[in-house]
Amino acid sequence: MRLSRRRVRAIFRKELREYRRTGSIVVAMLVIPLVFVINPLVAVFGLSASDASSLSHSHALLYLLGIPALVPTIVAAYAVVGERRQGTLEPVLTTPIRSEEFLLGKGLAAFVPSLVVSYVVYAFVLVLIELFANSGVASALVKPPELVAQLLFTPLLAGWSIWIAMAISTRTSDPRTTQQLALLAGLPTVVVTTLIAYGVIPATLGVALASGAVLLVLNRLGWRMVSALFDRERLVSSTK
Amino acid sequence: MPEDLDAGRAGPALSVRALTKHFGERTAFEDISFEIGYGEVFGFLGPNGAGKTTTVRTLGTLVTPTSGSATVAGIPLVPENGVEIRRRIAIMPESPGLYLHLSVTENLECFADLYETPDARSRIERSLHAVNLAERAHDVCGALSKGLRQRVALARALLSDPEVLFLDEPTTGLDPAAARDVHELIDGLRRRGVTIFLTTHRLEEAERLCDRVAILNTRLRTMGRPDELRDRLFTKSLKVRTLEPLAKAGRVFAGLPAVEGWHEEGPGSYVLVVSDPLVATPAVTRALVAAGADVVSISESRHSLEDIYLELVDHDGETETR
Numbered sequence: 001m002r003l004s005r006r007r008v009r010a011i012f013r014k015e016l017r018e019y020r021r022t023g024s025i026v027v028a029m030l031v032i033p034l035v036f037v038i039n040p041l042v043a044v045f046g047l048s049a050s051d052a053s054s055l056s057h058s059h060a061l062l063y064l065l066g067i068p069a070l071v072p073t074i075v076a077a078y079a080v081v082g083e084r085r086q087g088t089l090e091p092v093l094t095t096p097i098r099s100e101e102f103l104l105g106k107g108l109a110a111f112v113p114s115l116v117v118s119y120v121v122y123a124f125v126l127v128l129i130e131l132f133a134n135s136g137v138a139s140a141l142v143k144p145p146e147l148v149a150q151l152l153f154t155p156l157l158a159g160w161s162i163w164i165a166m167a168i169s170t171r172t173s174d175p176r177t178t179q180q181l182a183l184l185a186g187l188p189t190v191v192v193t194t195l196i197a198y199g200v201i202p203a204t205l206g207v208a209l210a211s212g213a214v215l216l217v218l219n220r221l222g223w224r225m226v227s228a229l230f231d232r233e234r235l236v237s238s239t240k
Numbered sequence: 241m242p243e244d245l246d247a248g249r250a251g252p253a254l255s256v257r258a259l260t261k262h263f264g265e266r267t268a269f270e271d272i273s274f275e276i277g278y279g280e281v282f283g284f285l286g287p288n289g290a291g292k293t294t295t296v297r298t299l300g301t302l303v304t305p306t307s308g309s310a311t312v313a314g315i316p317l318v319p320e321n322g323v324e325i326r327r328r329i330a331i332m333p334e335s336p337g338l339y340l341h342l343s344v345t346e347n348l349e350c351f352a353d354l355y356e357t358p359d360a361r362s363r364i365e366r367s368l369h370a371v372n373l374a375e376r377a378h379d380v381c382g383a384l385s386k387g388l389r390q391r392v393a394l395a396r397a398l399l400s401d402p403e404v405l406f407l408d409e410p411t412t413g414l415d416p417a418a419a420r421d422v423h424e425l426i427d428g429l430r431r432r433g434v435t436i437f438l439t440t441h442r443l444e445e446a447e448r449l450c451d452r453v454a455i456l457n458t459r460l461r462t463m464g465r466p467d468e469l470r471d472r473l474f475t476k477s478l479k480v481r482t483l484e485p486l487a488k489a490g491r492v493f494a495g496l497p498a499v500e501g502w503h504e505e506g507p508g509s510y511v512l513v514v515s516d517p518l519v520a521t522p523a524v525t526r527a528l529v530a531a532g533a534d535v536v537s538i539s540e541s542r543h544s545l546e547d548i549y550l551e552l553v554d555h556d557g558e559t560e561t562r
Contacts, residue, residue: 010353014339014346021341091337091396094300095354096327233303237263237294 003104007097011105012112019075019113028074029113033067033121041125044133044141052136061146063197064122068158069189072114076165077182079106080235081175090236099230103223107162114158122150149208156215157193161186163222170229251314253278253404253435254299259308261294268294271308272460276437276452278403281430283450284439287553290456292439293334296406299437300331313403327355330402334409336393340382344373344392347381348399355400367395371425387418394425405429406437411445423449443546461552469548476517477541478524480510483534492531496523511541 019025040063047055083089092102129138165182172178195201254276261268269291276282286292297303299312301322310317313328338347345364352360368374371391376384381392390410397405407426411419419442426449429436440446446453447466454463462469485507486492493502493512498520501513514520517540528535 004356006353006356010350013353014342014350017346018339018341086340087333087335087337088339089337090302090333090335091331091351091393092354093302094326094329094331094333095351096323096356097354098323236297236302 001098001100003098003101007095007101008105008108011092011097011102012109015075015106015109016113019109025075029071029117032070032074033117036064036067037121037125041128044129044137047134047137049134049136052134052140055137055140058197058199059143059146059203060197061122061125061141062149062203063194064118064125065150065153065157065193065197066190067121068114068118068154069161069186069193070183071117072110072158072162073165073182073186074179075113076107076110076162077169077179078175079103079110079166080169080230081172081178082169084173084235085175093232093236099232100227103166103226103230107159107166107223107226110162110165111155111158114162115155118154118158119151122154146203149203152212153215156212156219157189159219160215160222161189163219163226166226167222167229170226170231170235252276252311253280253314254282254310254312254437256299256310257308259295259298259310260306261291261298261303262306267291267458269456270459272456273308274454274460274463276404276435278435279433280452281426281436281438281450283446283453284437284456285441285443285446285453285549286439286456287441291458292441292456293408295456296331296408296437296439300329300406301325327400328402329404329406330397330400331406332393332397332408332410334412336389338381338389338392338396341380343378343380344368344384344395345377347392348396351396352399357400363399363401364395367398370398370428371395372421385418387414387421390414390418390422391425394422398429402434404435404437406439408439409441410438411440411442419445443549455549455552457553462548466548470542476514478512478514478517478520479505479537479539479541480512480524480528481536481538482508482510482528483536484508486510486528486531486533488531492527492533493524496520496527499524508536 040060080089083092126142129141133141161182164185165178168181168185169178172181192201196203196207201207252275254274256275257273259272260270272295274282284292284295294303298305299310299317301317301319304319305317312325315321315325315328317325339350342350348364348367349360352363357363365374368377371394373388373391373395376388381389384392394410397407410426411422414422423445426436426438430449438446438450450466452463452465453469455461462472464472489502489504489510493499493510498514498516499512500515503511505511512520512524521538521540525535525538
C-alpha cells in the first residue's frame with residue numbers, strides 16, 4: 001500500500017490552520033506545561049548550595065517528560081470524534097484518502113506542536129535554572145545524560161500518547177469524555193516518569209534502553225491499533 | 241469542469257444489482273437494482289428512513305453492502321476498489337461539513353490535495369466560478385449563510401471533475417431562494433453532462449431536475465421518467481366543467497370514442513376516464529356543443545410526482561399496518 005504524502009500533508013496543514021484559529025487549543029497546550037513547571041521551579045529557586053549534594057543523586061528534571069505524555073492528548077483526543085461532531089468527517093472520507101493517511105496526518109498534527117512545546121518548555125526551564133537557581137543546585141540538576149534522555153524520550157512518549165488518545169477518539173462520541181479518558185490514559189506514563197525522577201525506579205542506562213525499546217514497540221502497536229479501530233462504516237453510520 | 245464527460249465511455253455510470261444493506265436486525269435497503277447512464281440526472285426519492293443516504297454511502301464505498309453487487313463509474317464495488325472509486329466520484333452529503341474556522345479557499349485547497357488534483361489553484365477558481373462564489377473566496381466559512389455553505393460544498397464536490405456526482409438532499413434546510421439557486425446550479429451541471437445521483441424528498445425538485453426517478457421505501461417501489469410513472473400508475477382522465485349541470489349527462493358522454501366511463505364531481509363538473517385524451521377531447525367537445533352545453537373548460541387531469549409518491553408510500557404504510 002502506497003501512502004500519498006500530499007494527502008497526509010493536506011490533513012496536517014488543515015489541522016495546524018485550525019489550531020491557529022482556535023485559541024482554546026493553544027491555551028490548553030500551554031497551560032499543562034505551566035502547571036508542570038511553576039511549582040518545581042519555585043522550589044528550585046529556594047534551594048541553597050547545601051541541597052546540591054542530595055540533588056546530584058536524583059534525576060528531578062526527568063519529571064518534565066510528563067509534558068509530552070499529556071500535551072498531545074489535548075488535540076489527539078479531538079482528532080476523530082471532533083470531526084465527527086462537526087460533520088466534517090464524512091466529506092473527508094468520501095475522498096480517495098486512505099484511513100492510514102488520515103490518521104497519519106492527524107497524528108503528525110498532534111505530534112509536531114507537542115514536540116515543539118515540550119522542547120521549548122524544557123529549554124526554558126534549563127535557562128531559568130541556569131540564570132536564577134544557585135549555581136551548585138543548577139549544576140546538580142542539569143546533567144548531560146538527562147538532556148539526551150529528554151531529547152530521545154519526548155517523541156516516544158508523545159507518539160504513544162497520541163495513539164492512545166486517537167484510539168479512544170475513534171470509539172467515543174463526545175469530545176469532552178474523550179479528552180478526559182485520554183488524559184487519564186496518559187497518567188500512568190506520568191507516574192512512571194515521576195517515579196524515575198524521584199529515584200524510586202533507578203535511572204540507569206539499562207532502564208533507559210528497556211524503556212526506549214518498550215515505547216518503540218508500544219508506538220508500533222498503537223499505530224496498528226488505531227488503524228484497526230478506525231472503521232469508516234461505524235464512524236459515518238452510527239451515532240454512538 | 242467536465243465538458244465532454246460521456247465521450248468515450250461505455251456502459252452505465254452506475255449499475256446496481258440486488259443490493260442490500262442490513263445493520264444487524266435493521267434493514268436499511270433491500271434488493272435494489274437500477275442502472276444510470278452517463279450524463280443522466282437520476283432522482284432517488286423516499287421518505288425519511290427509506291435508505292436513501294445509506295444507498296449513497298454504500299455506492300460511495302463508506303458502507304459495505306450486505307449482499308448484491310454494483311459498479312460505480314465502471315469499477316466493481318468491492319472494498320479493494322474503494323480508493324479508485326472515490327477518485328472518480330464526489331459526494332455532497334446532506335450537511336455541508338465545512339471547516340468553519342477556515343476560509344472558502346482553504347477548505348477547497350484541503351480537498352484539492354485530498355483528491356490530488358493537478359493544477360489545484362485553477363480548479364478551485366473554476367469550481368468557485370461554477371457556483372458563483374468567486375467573490376467570497378477568502379471569507380471564513382463560519383461567517384457564511386446556510387445557502388452559501390451549501391454552494392461551497394457543491395464547489396468542493398466539483399473540484400475533482402467527478403464522473404458521478406452524488407447529491408444527498410442538497411436543498412434540505414434552505415430557504416426557497418437558496419434552494420432555487422442550488423436547483424439552477426444542478427441544472428447547469430446537467431447541461432454540461434455531469435451524471436448526477438440526487439436523493440431528495442422534495443418532489444417538485446425531482447420533477448424539475450431529473451430525467452428519471454426511483455422511489456425507495458427500503459425496497460425500490462418504482463422507477464422511470466416522471467410522465468411514464470404517471471401513465472403507469474394512474475388512469476388518464478378529462479375534467480369537464482359546464483356553466484349549468486347537464487340535464488342528461490349519461491346520454492352526452494355515452495358511446496364517445498376513447499371514453500371508458502364518467503362520474504359527476506359536483507354541479508357542472510364531470511370526470512371522464514379516457515384511454516387516449518387526444519382522441520377523447522375533440523369528441524367530448526363536439527358532443528357537449530351538440531347538446532347545447534355552455535362549456536367552461538375541458539382539461540386533462542395530470543397527476544404530479546407527489547401523487548405518485550403518496551400513492552406508493554401510502555400503500556406501503558397501509559400494507560405495513562395490516
